[in-house]
Amino acid sequence: MPAKKNRDKSDKVPAAEPAPVASEEAEGPPPPEPKPPVQVLYCGVCTFPVEYCEFGEHITRCKEWLQEKDIDVYNKYYSEEALQAKIGTLSLEAQTKLEKDTAKKEAKAEAKADAALKKKLASQITIKRIERNKRKHVTAIHGLEAFGIDLKKAAKQFASKFATGASVTKNPQGQEEIVVQGDVSDEVLEMIEGEVGLLKGIPADNVEIVEEKKKKGGD
Numbered sequence: 403m404p405a406k407k408n409r410d411k412s413d414k415v416p417a418a419e420p421a422p423v424a425s426e427e428a429e430g431p432p433p434p435e436p437k438p439p440v441q442v443l444y445c446g447v448c449t450f451p452v453e454y455c456e457f458g459e460h461i462t463r464c465k466e467w468l469q470e471k472d473i474d475v476y477n478k479y480y481s482e483e484a485l486q487a488k489i490g491t492l493s494l495e496a497q498t499k500l501e502k503d504t505a506k507k508e509a510k511a512e513a514k515a516d517a518a519l520k521k522k523l524a525s526q527i528t529i530k531r532i533e534r535n536k537r538k539h540v541t542a543i544h545g546l547e548a549f550g551i552d553l554k555k556a557a558k559q560f561a562s563k564f565a566t567g568a569s570v571t572k573n574p575q576g577q578e579e580i581v582v583q584g585d586v587s588d589e590v591l592e593m594i595e596g597e598v599g600l601l602k603g604i605p606a607d608n609v610e611i612v613e614e615k616k617k618k619g620g621d
């Protein structure tokens with residue numbers, strides 16, 4: 403029978419392998435195929451899958467990132483219980499080593515954060531009170547971008563806070579700055595000190611208020 407012969411031929415190739423696989427399957431780990439696809443969340447800081455962040459050098463920043471990104475995943479790896487569970491399964495020796503390693507990594511990450519902070523500390527923010535005429539002032543805020551602040555968004559924040567006009571413009575030196583209508587320099591300083599809205603992470607010591615009086619004889 404030609405039909406049977408054909409079937410035999412087609413069966414023969416796949417039949418050769420499944421038999422041993424099937425017996426292995428019974429005892430060993432399941433073959434990879436039936437597994438549901440694994441959703442890997444990659445870290446936005448170190449780019450590793452998030453469960454490997456601890457092997458990177460940015461663990462402090464990684465944790466901050468993950469905490470904002472997905473609090474559930476964060477808790478899975480870093481909550482007090484998760485850390486306790488992890489440490490609880492280790493021998494005392496391993497616990498000590500883990501703590502030492504973690505401390506080392508944290509120190510390294512902190513050193514990096516310190517370097518970034520130093521750079522920020524060197525960046526000055528100027529709030530300039532500019533007198534346009536006897537009764538009209540504008541306030542120019544310069545240097546916020548060094549702290550990762552979006553100038554346009556910050557201008558919007560000032561505009562709504564003071565119910566006035568605020569825009570991002572280039573100063574005579576060609577640098578972008580925020581210009582707010584009216585004299586709001588003290589209030590802006592207070593907002594920076596209070597880390598209001600977008601104005602976070604700016605050391606108040608870096609902020610300086612300066613006055614720019616209208617030059618005499620100008621009118």
Ligand SMILES: [Zn+2]
Nearest residue numbers: 445448455464
């Ligand atoms: Zn990471």
